[in-house]
């Protein structure tokens with residue numbers, strides 16, 4: 040019988056891992072991973088927008104030694120792609136966040152732990168000595184917010200990320216239609232879909248109960264999920280959190296040059312251009328379309344991260360050429376996790392990295408600093 044590693048090695052790109060994940064997950068869980076909000080324009084467009092850019096390869100350059108190393112949020116990475124925050128990761132595989140943190144460290148990149156993780160931030164931090172960041176929201180309870188920030192600092196996260204695009208949950212109709220809810224409540228339809236994936240069900244029944252692990256022992260009382268978030272969040276909240284953190288700080292969910300500039304003015308050291316993978320507001324531009332505007336707004340010294348729609352090494356190359364410092368990925372690593380646990384995530388990251396490296400050689404770039412706007416043109420005839 041083929042080993043899990045052999046099986047993962049048969050996946051030749053992120054789309055192969057996606058197909059494998061779809062085969063393994065019950066429909067409601069796969070839909071939760073994959074689906075965007077409303078008509079899913081943004082989740083589709085995040086990927087499709089990359090097709091509007093073409094790469095003008097430069098010839099006859101020495102690319103015998105390609106250096107992918109970079110620094111993001113004050114941490115050294117072996118290459119410029121890292122893992123976006125994802126809540127309740129154990130729903131895709133019982134090894135969940137711990138597998139993802141280990142895989143990121145093995146791949147020489149950064150893992151972002153979500154505040155809504157199914158394993159506590161302390162357990163995740165203890166699992167990896169690699170680069171890492173903790174992601175939070177503006178929480179309604181200021182005492183709880185301070186507590187979360189203090190715990191992240193004590194657990195050894197060098198950087199903090201504040202997500203600002205999720206005051207309410209996105210309208211993910213396919214997720215609702217397939218009967219998905221957290222905690223899981225079976226309907227007639229979803230019971231059948233879960234029954235079709237007995238291996239997943241067996242893992243679910245044998246594993247620990249899903250919970251928002253960071254809030255289980257919180258001193259302040261916590262409700263569930265969106266009930267925890269401050270509905271009147273403001274720039275003053277963000278500035279206060281930056282002052283509380285006093286270290287590298289990213290604001291995630293920035294979707295305009297204006298907001299990027301404001302983020303820097305209140306002390307953020309990085310902005311993550313993101314529409315939450317198209318899971319929140321639909322009809323937004325794709326993050327890749329906003330890189331130039333955001334880079335112009337924040338200047339050369341701020342980390343600009345592109346998050347959303349990255350599925351290929353060429354996508355990373357295009358994002359860097361537009362002016363991004365690095366990219367981060369959500370679904371690509373979740374496909375890997377669902378398909379094969381830690382080995383699947385490592386496969387996803389290895390594929391993206393080897394594609395990027397090959398594309399850089401083919402485009403005539405031997406280092407990140409060789410990648411610039413001269414490499415790009417818009418699709419179509421001059």
Ligand SMILES: Cc1cc2nc3c(=O)[nH]c(=O)nc-3n(C[C@H](O)[C@H](O)[C@H](O)COP(=O)(O)O)c2cc1C
Pocket residue numbers: 071072073085123124125126127153154155174202291313314315316317318346347348349367368369370371
């Ligand atoms: C299943 C799932 C759960 C997510 N949970 C969070 C979260 O807890 N916090 C957050 O800031 N973003 C969350 N995101 C958004 C990701 O961090 C990221 O912005 C998005 O996945 C990027 O798009 P991509 O999936 O096309 O790479 C989640 C995304 C998915 C798919």
